[in-house]
Amino acid sequence: MSSKAFTDNEKIAKELRSMIDGDVLSTDISRQLYSTAACIYELTPLVIVVPRHREDVVNVLKYSSDSGVPITARGAGSGLAGAALGTGIILDFTKYMNNLLSVDGEVAVVQPGLIYGKLNKMLRERNLHFAPDPSSGDFCSIGGMLGTNAAGPHTLKFGATKDWIESLTIVTADGEVMTTSELELDNIVEDGSSFMKYAKGVRGILEPNADLINSARPNVNKNSSGYNVYEVIHEDKLDINKLLVGSEGTLGIVTEAKLRLIETPKSKGFALVSCATLEKAGDSVNRLMELAPAALDMIDDKLVELSVTANPHLREIIPSEARFVLFAEFFGETDEEVSSKLDEVNSAVMGSGRPAFSVKNSTDTDEMERLWSVRKSAVGILSKIKGSKKPVAFAEDGTVHYSLVGEYLEKITEIFKSEGVEGTAFGHAGNGNLHIRPMLDLRNEEDLNKMISIAKRSHEVVKEMNGTMTGEHADGIARTPYIKEFFPEMYPLFKQIKDLFDPNNLMNPGKIVSDAPQDVDENLRYGIGYARQETNTFLDDSKWTDMTELCHGCGTCVQYCPVSIATNDESSTARAKANLLRGVLSGKLGSESLLSIDFKNVIDECVNCKLCLVECPTEIDIPGLAQRARALYLEENGISFRNRLLGATKQLSEFSTALSPFSNWFLSIGIFRRLLAKLIGIHPDRKIQKFRRGSLQNKTFPEIQKGTRDEVVYFGGCHAHYSDPRGELKSTIRLFEKLGVKVRLPEWRCCGAASLSLGQLDSAASDAVENVGLLLPFVRKGMKIITSSGSCGYALKYELPELVGTDEAREVAAAVVDLYDYLGTLDSENAFDGEWKPIEMKVVYHQPCQHRAQNTKYDATRLLKKIPGMNFAPIEKACCGIAGTLGYKLETFDLSMKIGEPLFKDIIENSPDYVITGTGTCQMQISQATEIPTIHPVTLLNRSYTPHDKP
Ligand SMILES: Cc1cc2nc3c(=O)[nH]c(=O)nc-3n(C[C@H](O)[C@H](O)[C@H](O)COP(=O)(O)OP(=O)(O)OC[C@H]3O[C@@H](n4cnc5c(N)ncnc54)[C@H](O)[C@@H]3O)c2cc1C
Ligand code: SF4
Ligand code: SF4
Structure with a gap:
């Protein structure tokens, strides 16, 4: 049954609310937030359930079974194939069901919403870790890893997620709970339990087909396509976990997992191997595999070029003749063992008749990190590619036997060439698992047709090589349309498995097994149907439209946005803001929703910390977008007295300083603080810094000039002038004097940081215009503007030119230098010779x-x-x-x-x-x-x- 039959999401939400303790989200805003993930697709769910405990999950599944509304489990939404999208109920585990429940020896029990990186951080002090290590590990969840059978660079040594599971607690399609374990075949008996029912059913499907299963198994060392029926029955045992892991929530919903852990490696070594041709890179892979590396990754010639162009300092690591670069890591019990492995690397690939022309070895932790970072930064570099053509993931995870990796890439390159597209490839060469990314604009019909053709042709290539369509990312929406053709003999078995666990096709329908799968080019986030709507707001400015569309949903912000870390709410992530604004741009959400309180509440969860500008792989300016969206709301609804007050930082500080010490006394008395809370909404527990007299303005230091080095303007900001004049303010001046730097403290206006964070763009702009007028004369004399406060520095450098929009403003902004950058530069010139x-x-x-x-x-x-x-x-x-x-x-x-x-x-x-x-x-x-x-x-x-x- 399809969820398209259901339209009354409010009714469903109401019914669900009456039966669970968790949250049920049903507004258009919430549904838009969950309509996409790190994939190219967009499907709007009916409702979202955020379960608090297993019983909630049981009740939701019973509801699904009774009502016919389908269910899709979701982790962090970092999946690349659309596996976590659905049109029915989405179950989001990351907010409440995200705990490490216990660690006993080398076994941990976790809930599915726990983020992989957090788990390993908690295990660090025990010197243990959960071995499968996806590159997205800092933000993806254990539930998602179980859903996709996630893997990573060290899968070469340790295997994938499926290899580290002791048992799973699953809620089945009819709302039964079962806890799995490995069983002796002889012990599979009918005992009335769900587990035995499914164990028996699985055995009944697989055992008679053992020969078929063996012969149809792809010749690869990692696989996330179809159901993993290959390892379920082994040496008179049945391990149902091997089947459930990688099943994308289509067979059951995991509510607890018992994971096997392993000690962190004692010693590590790293080799960066450069090759001049693809053939030689392929040869190097084979030779390095003989040495049993823990990881063996690769980037292709296009990525080498892009990486070096983006970061010219990489030339120190990557020689100019390098076209293909391999990254090999070795683990050992002792440093000697690892060092001797690295020697073996040299003799295996370097020298006459051997394929590589350069090897950089290291056992130093920092250096190894630096060498690995070349590979790790590759995805970020792709994300920053400007223009309408983007690197698109849809056939991005093909996997062949490692000995064929060179040939595989050659064939993919031929496909790109014949389709007339640029593209790149990188990935886990030791697993024959390459992430290929053709550059396409899916809004263009010609490119869309190329996408369909590339998908078909690249799957054919891996099939001819007895490989698999996906080594670790799973089938999702992107690969399900090809499964029947790819696994013609196995598909009937996959279908029997699905029918056994989910006869009514309610668990993540349309994934892995589907009679009518959606086409690879259907329900695209940006397809030919996507058209930017006019909104009569800042969103009509192409700068902000392009900015909104930069977000590709990867989910990195789940773990760097401080608000998201604190709340574990999808609405707190940076991508939530981009998703809503895209909803307006595409016409899915009317432009009037920009003025709705639900919209504003999501926008307000961006607290302007600016980390998006350094941590998001696309460097998207979410805080800039949020400021503008907030300003729209304020234009319509007005600014509260409290927010006006908070935005007027400089005036307020001046006033309080003038009244000090009385103002300090006033602000420290509980009763007055409570009064402030009542009257204007400042929290009574907020301890405010003391105001102190001693601000300096319109002054030059030293007053008797003996400076020789430089002449600068010092923009101290409110804290230096009104709270710490004897510390931050005077110390800066004094230090400059000691260094022979002449300092001027001209008149200044507020940098605007507070007003901007409150969406008060007009008042920030008027201060910014005044600051340009006050500072430009000094800049024109060649002086730098030094800031000692992070927020003032940021506002003057980046916000001021945006707010004022003139060449003069840009001139001023270009002269702003952070104090420590300035002092650091002086230090590099040996200025601190005292x-x-x-x-x-x-x-x-x-x-x-x-x-x-x-x-x-x-x-x-x-x-x-x-x-x-x-x-x-x-x-x-x-x-x-x-x-x-x-x-x-x-x-x-x-x-x-x-x-x-x-x-x-x-x-x-x-x-x-x-x-x-x-x-x-x-x-x-x-x-x-x-x-x-x-x-x-x-x-x-x-x-x-x-x-x-x-x-
Ligand atoms: C930059 C980047 C790098 C990546 N690198 C790697 C990599 O190196 N290796 C790799 O394997 N993947 C990688 N991925 C893909 C992705 O991170 C993984 O597939 C990850 O395992 C998904 O986890 P998630 O929590 O985001 O799950 P989601 O994407 O939310 O869900 C993934 C699947 O798991 C199912 N699921 C979630 N929770 C449950 C549950 N409780 N019970 C049953 N099913 C559930 C969902 O229904 C869905 O089918 C990368 C992605 C990005 C954006
Ligand atoms: S905002 Fe950035 S980090 Fe977050 S999902 Fe979008 S692209 Fe990824
Ligand atoms: S700038 Fe906003 S969205 Fe980005 S990390 Fe900071 S608070 Fe989160």
């Missing part, structure tokens, strides 16, 4: 997100680490959660603290004397949450650095 006095203290350094987003060459640690006696405890990069004004507001204070939790925990566990951080609001948030004092980096630098002539 003495660094010891400061004995244990510290942690927190880099504010908006500093990170500036992607500067140097950060504060370059100089801080010169201070003798300062002991740095390492902490992970994370957001503190203050996020502009988020941490002030009554309704978002708790979220702000939750976002910061991982960072606070990390800091507290290290118990430093001080937290060093360069943005005032981060200082305020961290000191409140951890009760550990915070300090600006420049204060310590100035305290320690003493030039020889002691000015």
Whole structure:
């Protein structure tokens, strides 16, 4: 039965709400968020269920069975083939059912929504890990890995997900719960349990067909196509897990998995092997495979070229004659064992008559990371390709025997050539598993036809080579239309399996087995039917339209967006914003929805931290899009008094400073804070930094000029001037003096960071125009504008030219330099030729997100680490959660603290004397949450650095 028969999603949602504890989402906005994933397809579900526990899943499946509404399970939506899309009920496991339940020896019990990277992080202290390692591991879920039989570079050594499963707890199509285990064939008996029923059924289907199964098995060492019937019966045992893993939620829904773990390797070595031709690369693969590498990956000539063009420094690693590059990793019990393997690599591929012309070996952790990063950054580089033709994934995972990988790529290249398309290939050469990406614009009919032809032809190529259409990404929507033809003898068995588990075809219909699968070119996110609608908003500007369409749904933001990490809500991800805006652009959501509160609520979950600009592979400006969408809403609905106040940071700071110390006293008294909460909506628990007199403006230092080196403008911002004039402000000035840099502090206006985060673009723009007028004369004299606050620096460098839109604004923005970048450059020119006095203290350094987003060459640690006696405890990069004004507001204070939790925990566990951080609001948030004092980096630098002539 097809879900197309169901139209009343509100009725379904109401019925589901009455039977489960979890959330049921049914608005057009929520349905749009779940309509796509990291694939080229878009299917709108009826409702989304976010189950809290297994019983919810049982009830939903019973509902499905009774009503005929189909179900599709979803993890992080990072699947590339459309396997997690459906038109019925979507079950999202990542919000609540995402826990590590137990670890006992080398076995972990997990819920399906747990993110793979988080699991391994939790296992680190036990020196254990879950071995299958997809490149998407930082953001994909265990449920998704089970659904696709995910694999990764180290599958070569360790196998795929299916090889590490002890047992699964599954809810079946009729809502029964069963826990699987490996069974002796003799022990399969009718005992009334679901498990035995299915075990018996599977045995009955597979055993009589053992010869067929053996003869039809693709000759590959990894496979995610069709049902994995090949290993289920083995040596008088039946392991049903081998069948369930990779079944894309079409046979049952996993609610718990018992995973086998393994010790992390003791010693590692790495070899980067360069070859001049494809033939030689293929030869190298065969020779390297003889040495049993743990991983053996490859990038092709186009990617080598793209990588080096994007990152010219890679030429230090990749020789200019290199056309194909292989990445081989070796694990061993001892360093000696690994070193001798690396020697063997050299003799296997280098020298007369051998295929490679260069090998770079390493056993150094940082260097190995640097060499691996060439391969890992390849996908990111593809994501950044500009223009209408994009690298498209639909036949992207073909797999052949590794000895045929050169021949396979040659044939694919011939297909690209004859179709007249550019394309690239990369992937796991040791598994014969190449990710091919033709460059196509699917909105163009000619390219769409090429896609259909390339899909068909490339599947034929792998079939001729006795390979498989997908080694790790699964069939999904992209490959299901070809399954019958690809596995003509096996398809009837696949169908019997499906009928056994899901006779009414309600579990993820249209995947793997389907009588009427959707065509590869149907329901495309961007197909020939896609047309940009006029909206009479900023979205009509091609800059923002193109920006919206950059998001390819990969899901990386699930794990870098601090709001998404804190809430585990799909609506919090960066892609959620892009999905909604695309919904408006495509006409699926009317442009009036831009003004709806549901839309605004999703947009408001972007807290303007800017990490999208550095962490998203496409560098999409989600915060810029969110600011503009928020501004539209405000235009229609007006700005609240509280938000006006929060946006007027500079005026408010000036006023409070003028009234200090009375204002500080006022803001510290509980009753007044509660009054502020009532009257204007500032959270009563928000501890606000003290205001201090001592701001300096319209001044030049040193007043008696002895500076020789440079003359700069210092833009300190509100925190330096009004909260830390004796620290951040004066230390910066003093340090410049010590370095012989003449400093000017001209008049200035607010950088606009707060107003922008609140969507108050007009007031930010008017300050920006004034700042251009105030700063341009100095810039024209050749001075740089130095910022010591991450948020001011970001706003002046990137937001100001966008807001003002003139050449003058761009000139000013181009002169803005972050303080640590400036000092780092001076240091590289040996300007710090004085003495660094010891400061004995244990510290942690927190880099504010908006500093990170500036992607500067140097950060504060370059100089801080010169201070003798300062002991740095390492902490992970994370957001503190203050996020502009988020941490002030009554309704978002708790979220702000939750976002910061991982960072606070990390800091507290290290118990430093001080937290060093360069943005005032981060200082305020961290000191409140951890009760550990915070300090600006420049204060310590100035305290320690003493030039020889002691000015
Ligand atoms: C940049 C990038 C790199 C990638 N690299 C790799 C790689 O190296 N190796 C690799 O294998 N894949 C890779 N992938 C693909 C993808 O990450 C994997 O397929 C991953 O396993 C999907 O996990 P997910 O949580 O996103 O699942 P989803 O995409 O949400 O779902 C995948 C499938 O699992 C099913 N499923 C989810 N939860 C359950 C459940 N509880 N019970 C039953 N079925 C369930 C879904 O129905 C669907 O069929 C990559 C993707 C991207 C974007
Ligand atoms: S916003 Fe970026 S990281 Fe997130 S899904 Fe889109 S492309 Fe991927
Ligand atoms: S800018 Fe920050 S808060 Fe906004 S979507 Fe990107 S990562 Fe999330």
